[in-house]
Amino acid sequence: MKLIIFGPPSAGKGTQAQKLSKKYGIPQVATGDLLRKAVADKTPLGLKVKSVLDQGRLGPDNLIVQLIKERVAKPDCKNGYLLDGFPRTMGQAKELEKMTDIDLVLNIVVDFELLVERAVGRRTCPKCSAVYHIKFNPPMNEGECEKCGSRLIQRDDDKEETVRNRLKVYMEQTAPLIDYYRKKGKLVDIDGSGGIEAVAAQMIKAISLIKK
Protein backbone atom coordinates (compact mmCIF):
# COMPACT_ATOMS: atom_id res chain seq x y z
CA MET A 1 0.00 0.00 0.00
CA LYS A 2 1.39 3.37 -1.04
CA LEU A 3 -0.13 6.41 0.57
CA ILE A 4 0.50 10.14 0.55
CA ILE A 5 -0.43 12.27 3.54
CA PHE A 6 -1.06 15.69 2.15
CA GLY A 7 -1.85 19.02 3.77
CA PRO A 8 -0.40 22.37 4.81
CA PRO A 9 2.47 22.60 7.31
CA SER A 10 1.35 21.67 10.84
CA ALA A 11 -1.88 20.06 9.64
CA GLY A 12 -0.87 16.98 11.63
CA LYS A 13 0.70 14.99 8.80
CA GLY A 14 3.58 13.69 10.92
CA THR A 15 1.39 12.71 13.87
CA GLN A 16 -1.06 10.83 11.65
CA ALA A 17 1.69 9.24 9.59
CA GLN A 18 3.26 7.81 12.74
CA LYS A 19 -0.08 6.26 13.76
CA LEU A 20 -0.85 4.83 10.32
CA SER A 21 2.69 3.53 9.95
CA LYS A 22 2.26 1.53 13.15
CA LYS A 23 -1.23 0.30 12.27
CA TYR A 24 -0.42 -0.90 8.74
CA GLY A 25 3.23 -1.88 9.25
CA ILE A 26 4.56 0.37 6.50
CA PRO A 27 7.29 2.98 7.07
CA GLN A 28 6.65 6.70 7.25
CA VAL A 29 8.87 8.40 4.69
CA ALA A 30 9.07 12.06 5.71
CA THR A 31 11.25 14.29 3.55
CA GLY A 32 11.33 16.93 6.32
CA ASP A 33 12.77 14.38 8.80
CA LEU A 34 15.27 13.09 6.24
CA LEU A 35 16.40 16.65 5.48
CA ARG A 36 16.66 17.64 9.13
CA LYS A 37 18.75 14.54 9.80
CA ALA A 38 21.03 15.43 6.88
CA VAL A 39 21.44 18.92 8.37
CA ALA A 40 22.18 17.53 11.87
CA ASP A 41 24.70 15.03 10.44
CA LYS A 42 26.27 17.81 8.32
CA THR A 43 26.20 15.63 5.17
CA PRO A 44 26.85 17.36 1.81
CA LEU A 45 23.06 17.42 1.25
CA GLY A 46 22.51 18.83 4.74
CA LEU A 47 25.00 21.66 4.18
CA LYS A 48 23.23 22.55 0.93
CA VAL A 49 19.71 22.67 2.38
CA LYS A 50 20.25 24.12 5.87
CA SER A 51 19.43 27.74 4.99
CA VAL A 52 16.47 26.65 2.84
CA LEU A 53 14.97 24.79 5.80
CA ASP A 54 15.62 27.60 8.27
CA GLN A 55 13.76 30.04 6.04
CA GLY A 56 10.83 27.68 5.35
CA ARG A 57 11.52 27.62 1.61
CA LEU A 58 11.48 24.43 -0.47
CA GLY A 59 14.57 22.40 -1.32
CA PRO A 60 15.40 21.86 -5.01
CA ASP A 61 13.29 19.17 -6.72
CA ASN A 62 16.25 17.17 -8.06
CA LEU A 63 17.82 16.73 -4.60
CA ILE A 64 14.50 15.89 -2.93
CA VAL A 65 13.53 13.35 -5.61
CA GLN A 66 16.95 11.69 -5.29
CA LEU A 67 16.51 11.50 -1.52
CA ILE A 68 13.09 9.83 -1.92
CA LYS A 69 14.33 7.37 -4.55
CA GLU A 70 17.11 6.21 -2.25
CA ARG A 71 14.78 5.92 0.72
CA VAL A 72 12.01 3.91 -0.97
CA ALA A 73 14.58 1.51 -2.48
CA LYS A 74 15.37 0.25 1.04
CA PRO A 75 14.00 -3.21 1.98
CA ASP A 76 11.54 -1.91 4.59
CA CYS A 77 9.60 -0.16 1.80
CA LYS A 78 8.97 -3.29 -0.23
CA ASN A 79 5.35 -3.68 0.97
CA GLY A 80 4.59 0.00 0.66
CA TYR A 81 5.13 3.28 2.45
CA LEU A 82 3.51 6.43 3.58
CA LEU A 83 4.84 9.63 2.06
CA ASP A 84 4.73 12.59 4.44
CA GLY A 85 5.78 15.98 3.04
CA PHE A 86 6.39 14.67 -0.48
CA PRO A 87 5.50 15.59 -3.20
CA ARG A 88 5.37 19.32 -2.57
CA THR A 89 5.64 20.67 -6.13
CA MET A 90 4.15 19.67 -9.47
CA GLY A 91 7.67 18.68 -10.61
CA GLN A 92 7.99 16.26 -7.69
CA ALA A 93 4.51 14.82 -8.34
CA LYS A 94 5.43 14.11 -11.97
CA GLU A 95 8.66 12.39 -10.92
CA LEU A 96 6.78 10.29 -8.38
CA GLU A 97 4.33 9.24 -11.07
CA LYS A 98 7.23 7.91 -13.15
CA MET A 99 8.48 5.94 -10.14
CA THR A 100 5.31 4.25 -8.91
CA ASP A 101 1.49 4.14 -8.57
CA ILE A 102 0.03 5.71 -5.47
CA ASP A 103 -3.11 4.11 -3.96
CA LEU A 104 -4.52 7.07 -2.07
CA VAL A 105 -3.84 10.69 -1.14
CA LEU A 106 -5.22 11.71 2.27
CA ASN A 107 -5.67 15.48 2.13
CA ILE A 108 -5.90 17.05 5.59
CA VAL A 109 -7.98 20.24 5.51
CA VAL A 110 -7.49 22.76 8.37
CA ASP A 111 -8.09 26.48 8.94
CA PHE A 112 -4.83 28.47 8.63
CA GLU A 113 -5.05 30.31 11.99
CA LEU A 114 -5.42 26.99 13.79
CA LEU A 115 -2.33 25.82 11.92
CA VAL A 116 -0.27 28.73 13.22
CA GLU A 117 -1.32 27.93 16.81
CA ARG A 118 -0.49 24.27 16.30
CA ALA A 119 2.91 24.90 14.77
CA VAL A 120 4.07 27.48 17.27
CA GLY A 121 3.19 25.14 20.21
CA ARG A 122 4.70 22.06 18.63
CA ARG A 123 7.66 20.37 20.31
CA THR A 124 9.59 17.54 18.73
CA CYS A 125 12.09 14.98 19.92
CA PRO A 126 15.44 15.50 18.18
CA LYS A 127 16.32 11.85 18.75
CA CYS A 128 13.23 9.75 17.86
CA SER A 129 11.09 12.34 15.98
CA ALA A 130 8.11 11.95 18.34
CA VAL A 131 5.80 14.96 18.14
CA TYR A 132 4.01 16.75 21.03
CA HIS A 133 2.12 20.02 21.55
CA ILE A 134 2.30 22.19 24.68
CA LYS A 135 -1.51 22.57 24.70
CA PHE A 136 -3.09 19.83 22.55
CA ASN A 137 -0.80 16.88 23.24
CA PRO A 138 1.59 17.62 26.12
CA PRO A 139 4.15 14.99 27.18
CA MET A 140 3.78 13.42 30.64
CA ASN A 141 6.80 15.37 31.97
CA GLU A 142 7.11 18.90 30.62
CA GLY A 143 9.77 19.26 27.93
CA GLU A 144 10.71 15.55 27.98
CA CYS A 145 10.10 12.87 25.34
CA GLU A 146 7.89 10.05 26.67
CA LYS A 147 9.44 7.52 24.34
CA CYS A 148 13.17 8.08 24.82
CA GLY A 149 13.56 10.70 27.58
CA SER A 150 15.33 13.28 25.39
CA ARG A 151 14.79 17.04 25.87
CA LEU A 152 12.12 18.25 23.44
CA ILE A 153 12.89 21.16 21.10
CA GLN A 154 10.97 23.71 19.06
CA ARG A 155 12.04 23.36 15.44
CA ASP A 156 13.45 26.60 13.99
CA ASP A 157 10.89 26.34 11.20
CA ASP A 158 8.06 26.25 13.77
CA LYS A 159 8.72 29.90 14.81
CA GLU A 160 5.72 32.11 13.90
CA GLU A 161 7.29 34.13 11.09
CA THR A 162 8.64 31.02 9.40
CA VAL A 163 5.30 29.23 9.83
CA ARG A 164 3.49 32.04 7.99
CA ASN A 165 6.08 31.93 5.25
CA ARG A 166 5.69 28.16 4.94
CA LEU A 167 1.92 28.56 4.60
CA LYS A 168 2.48 31.05 1.78
CA VAL A 169 4.87 28.64 0.04
CA TYR A 170 2.28 25.89 0.51
CA MET A 171 -0.48 27.96 -1.12
CA GLU A 172 1.71 28.88 -4.08
CA GLN A 173 3.54 25.64 -4.83
CA THR A 174 1.88 22.71 -3.09
CA ALA A 175 -1.88 23.41 -2.96
CA PRO A 176 -2.22 23.03 -6.79
CA LEU A 177 -1.39 19.33 -6.33
CA ILE A 178 -4.77 18.86 -4.61
CA ASP A 179 -6.57 19.35 -7.92
CA TYR A 180 -4.03 17.22 -9.73
CA TYR A 181 -4.72 14.19 -7.51
CA ARG A 182 -8.44 14.92 -7.21
CA LYS A 183 -8.82 14.75 -10.99
CA LYS A 184 -7.12 11.37 -10.94
CA GLY A 185 -9.77 10.20 -8.44
CA LYS A 186 -7.07 9.40 -5.87
CA LEU A 187 -7.69 12.10 -3.29
CA VAL A 188 -9.92 12.10 -0.26
CA ASP A 189 -10.45 15.15 1.99
CA ILE A 190 -9.97 14.62 5.70
CA ASP A 191 -11.34 17.16 8.19
CA GLY A 192 -8.22 17.96 10.24
CA SER A 193 -9.82 20.30 12.77
CA GLY A 194 -10.73 17.58 15.28
CA GLY A 195 -8.56 15.69 17.74
CA ILE A 196 -5.84 13.23 16.78
CA GLU A 197 -8.07 10.15 17.14
CA ALA A 198 -10.98 11.69 15.20
CA VAL A 199 -8.68 12.51 12.29
CA ALA A 200 -7.08 9.06 12.38
CA ALA A 201 -10.51 7.39 12.30
CA GLN A 202 -11.43 9.23 9.08
CA MET A 203 -8.17 8.14 7.50
CA ILE A 204 -8.57 4.50 8.48
CA LYS A 205 -12.07 4.51 6.99
CA ALA A 206 -10.81 6.04 3.73
CA ILE A 207 -8.00 3.47 3.51
CA SER A 208 -10.47 0.62 4.07
CA LEU A 209 -12.38 1.82 0.98
CA ILE A 210 -9.38 1.66 -1.37
CA LYS A 211 -10.47 -0.35 -4.41
CA LYS A 212 -8.30 -3.39 -4.88
Ligand code: AMP
Ligand atom coordinates in the same frame (compact mmCIF):
# COMPACT_ATOMS: atom_id res chain seq x y z
P1 AMP B 1 8.23 19.29 6.99
O1 AMP B 1 8.81 18.67 8.20
O2 AMP B 1 7.59 18.30 6.05
O3 AMP B 1 7.34 20.44 7.28
O4 AMP B 1 9.48 19.88 6.14
C1 AMP B 1 10.36 20.85 6.70
C2 AMP B 1 11.09 21.60 5.61
O5 AMP B 1 11.86 20.69 4.79
C3 AMP B 1 10.21 22.34 4.60
O6 AMP B 1 9.81 23.61 5.07
C4 AMP B 1 11.15 22.43 3.41
O7 AMP B 1 12.12 23.44 3.57
C5 AMP B 1 11.85 21.09 3.43
N1 AMP B 1 11.11 20.06 2.66
C6 AMP B 1 10.46 18.98 3.17
N2 AMP B 1 9.89 18.24 2.20
C7 AMP B 1 10.18 18.87 1.04
C8 AMP B 1 9.87 18.62 -0.33
N3 AMP B 1 9.13 17.56 -0.69
N4 AMP B 1 10.33 19.50 -1.26
C9 AMP B 1 11.07 20.56 -0.92
N5 AMP B 1 11.40 20.87 0.35
C10 AMP B 1 10.97 20.04 1.33
